[in-house]
Amino acid sequence: MAAPSTKRDFSKAISNTNKAFLNENNDQQKLIKVGFILQKNFSMVAFTGAVDVLVTANLVLPGQHFDYMTLGVDSRMVTSDLGIDIATGSTIEALAIQHRDELDILIVCGGFRCSLEPNAKLTTCLRAADKLGITLGGLWNGVIPLAHAGLMEQVECAAHPDNHAYMREHFPNTRVSNNTLVIGEKRASCAGPVSALEMMLKLIAQQQGSEIVRAVREILSCDQVAENQESIPLQIGDNPTFPETLRNIMVLMRNNIEEPLSLEELADCIDISRRQMERLFQTHLETSPSRYYLELRITHARRLLLQSNESITNVSLACGFVSTSHFSNCFKDYFGLSPSAARQKQNS
Incomplete structure (x- = not known):
């Protein structure tokens, strides 16, 4: 018999965006x-x-x-x-x-x-x-x-x-x-x-x-306007204090959800080494680039799953997962229930 999977916690940069969808016990919260x-x-x-x-x-x-x-x-x-x-x-x-x-x-x-x-x-x-x-x-x-x-x-x-x-x-x-x-x-x-x-x-x-x-x-504040009247895109993990190199990598990740780039491709696009990229993520986000990228895709999948009628297969493909089973396992690891159960709970 396969051992039950251990529930994973989201890293600090993405955790609060998903808090409302996690099965956590907060009965003691005042x-x-x-x-x-x-x-x-x-x-x-x-x-x-x-x-x-x-x-x-x-x-x-x-x-x-x-x-x-x-x-x-x-x-x-x-x-x-x-x-x-x-x-x-x-x-x-x-x-x-x-x-x-x-x-x-x-x-x-x-x-x-x-x-x-x-x-x-x-x-x-x-x-x-x-x-x-x-x-x-x-x-x-x-x-x-x-x-x-x-x-x-x-x-x-x-x-x-x-x-x-x-x-x-x-x-x-x-x-x-x-x-x-x-x-x-x-x-x-x-x-x-x-x-x-x-x-x-x-x-x-x-x-x-x-x-x-x-x-x-x-x-x-997603639609707040700057002095030049251009919209300011406010995305997960945005922080003006982060180094520009790190922010550029995060933008690349957000723009390549459906077809994820490898860590080597990300590093090459920004013209830094993979090791430099890993240090940036660990220093400022306390996580690895691969984990952050996965959690970004899982979060995007959660939004598609709960805000659209797309099939679970289409959601998994739109978020760069090679198979529905892999997507379902990753989703359950983080949210504690399967994609189908999450959608059913949302609609109940």
Whole structure:
């Protein structure tokens, strides 16, 4: 009888991209709960950007690691800056009774037309949350209610540029940063929609480590635009700090999935020795070129398998495997189940 195959772990460079599809037990992982207080005329795009990070992190990681709830200040129906009414899950008054002890992070969502005047209910809520040690944050100008509550004394923060003058006049002991994002001890703030996404990525990094952030960023920032308005291709393992030679080899691998190049061919194309190439991969990716190339093809195969109706045979050929049986064995080694079982699980 053949010995059962030993499950293989993905190397560091590719592991997070596949985490959600691995059969791992994460029952002991603490669920991080985030509350979003929606003020009238809150920025919809800043709010949804922040929430999207949490939702995407749950898709990237196996199991549910983040949960969120929405809260209105005076009622459960809040009008956004787009004129769209949003029904929240609760109000800040109900939060004090039902869910306050459960939250790890509480974020006030501001916007261009949000009132800058203090709100007694909101001040009471934020002070109570601070006493419980909950991390507090603000999107756009959502840090202003924190300042009204006296929770930003001698603390640096970020806010929309239009509100800098107001902040400096009314809260002289609060350090208003020219940066779009500030993360401090139990405080987080950002100046607008783009930095809202980045703020949540940094908060996730605090909870889950920086590696998982890259996997989330691959999904949410794949179409980010450079100053010259040309798209920036964001691919597995891309890292601007890697040597150009290594990045060129990785591009060659990505462009030759269906008909993989040999290690000698890869080295020749870049005009380095095979040994030099192996050292580059070991130094910067902590793996070998052959293993990285295989995992790149397996990851591409997983996407084709779960996102198309192509036969398993066609998927294996499209990813450079010489036979369906070889592909199935490699797939099972990494994902713990056969390609057919993975597709069936996806569709169940």
